[in-house]
Amino acid sequence: MLFERRSFLKFLPAMSGLSFLSLPENNLKAGKLALRFIIASDGHYGQPNTEYKKFHSDLIGWINQEKVQKGVDFTVINGDLIHDDPTLMYDVKSTFENLRVPFYVTRGNHDKVGLDVWESTWGYPTNHSFAKGEYAFILGDTSNEKGEYICPDINWLRTEIAKYSSAKGIYIFLHITPEKWTDNGINCKEVTDLFSQTPNVKAIFHGHDHDQDSQKTLGKKPYFFDGHFGGNWGTAYKGYRVVEIYEDETWQTYQYNPTAAPILNSFNGKK
Template sequence: MQLARRDLLKLLPALPWLSTSIPSIRPVPFALRFVVASDGHYGQPQTDFEKFHSDLVRWLNQEKLQKGLDFVIFNGDIIHDEPTLLYDAKTALRSLTIPFFVTRGNHDRVGADVWEGTWGYPPNHSFARGEYAFILGDTSNEKGEYLCPDVSWLRGELAKYSSKKGIFVFLHITPAKWTDNGVDCQEVRELLEKTPNVKAMFHGHDHNEDGGKMSGEKPYFFDGHFGGSWGTTYKGYRVVEVYEDGTWQSYQYNPTAAPIINTFVGKS
């Protein structure tokens, strides 16, 4: 007999992080299913960046066909330093059969006007899908500096979506010094962690991180990398599955080996 997902979660109150995923054949349907992929570094010298992108497009289009996929968020470092690569990177992603959104990383060294002219929205951006909201914050600039997000803007966006069932936040650079490449943004963390309907934060930047951290009872996720010259031994991405009963899970996906790792089970 299959357990309903809500009943299954009651059996795991102290074990949010699991090594494998809960089987996908569940009686509770998806409300949303999306992917976070980071650090494609389109154009980085001495890397096979065109293949990295074509592989990812193929994998994500398969996700859409096999399990369904609502959208993808590319969480920073779309390109590798050279501003003229931005249009080429966008072209490389045009074969995706699902919508996608982007955040600016420290290697996306273009101004806010160029960013908005390319993607159709500014570096600080948000959107909603049904009962859930998605906040994409800027953590760098044209110089490639490591920055904290604009806390005033972030506070306003969280207030705007206060009636939503859940909010997911995407910041290329982690707002904590958990890694060598993070930035200590205490005010940002406190704001996110005290907002009741914030479900999780997602970060790129640290190519060798594909798990997560907990702070203030909120998860902060990493997704390795799908491009670039260093990081985890595999190219992959993170999947988030939100269910109709308000529960959700996230796991890291490696398309070329034992595929599902670092699963987190979230409560409603």
């Protein structure tokens, strides 16, 4: 841990303007962690008239520091990695490779690249999943090369959920919410019905709506937003969401604002 912390501090000077985070001393909930991960979205790398390089270096610094101070098993960047220009996909990948934790990505409506370019860049298709320990994580595609809003592939989702039927919990990541809660949502009733009918689906996470950073409920399942860490609109702060899963199978999540009163919109989940 000492070596890791020193290595991180050595990395800090490269990130101009980064102040040391004031992380909470105690978890909102006491207990031994099984997994801890971070979700961020909507960096919009390359968006004109934004400080997109600073937005990314700030996020990477915050997550790397969380790794040192609190532990992070992985990060999900939940869509809108770039801002419309397909040639930027390699650049944003190279930027995210400065993260000191494993990271996974979903395609958003501004990630206007074809399936072949996506897979050759990231090494997996736009619909993909993985397991960590006794938990499963499903990352679905909610757009296409044109940037249209689309429902995730219901047949693929059914197959993936069935594959992880014995997992203690399934956590799902979709850039665009499958319910018309906001102007930017889309109705995908087959998808939300599937989630509500699957006992071990614990939570669904979204980006896309930069001004949303709280939680909504549908079919007794919680759906979460994480604001944004880039772009030119949205919540007044740029931040990310933390999820902590405990060995007793309970879990919690909260939105994190690294530059002010840090913890927002906390939620405690049951087994």
